[in-house]
Amino acid sequence: MAVLMILVGLVLLLPGLCAGAFVVAFGLTDPRSLVDPGLVLLWATSAAVAAGGVLMIRAGRRRMRDRAAPSGPGPARHPGDTPG
Secondary structure, X not given: OXXXXXXXXXXXXXXXXXXXXXXXXXXXXXXXXXXXXXXXXXXXXXXXXXXXXXXXXXXXXHHHHHHHOOOOOOOOOOOOOOOO
């Protein structure tokens, strides 16, 4: 489940990366387009989706880390105990 969360988070990052690339491209070619309300709303929405992707990746990594960590001290081992 954690791996699926990380993969979905990576997919959610893509709109934010594309929006960032377009902001740079439009800023270099036509700086007046950076104040167009429709484009700003689209870029803000894409950035919000990417932020959700970052949160999803963090949650997946946390879940993987929590499952890998020992849940606490195991049973007491004494010399001569059989392994298992």
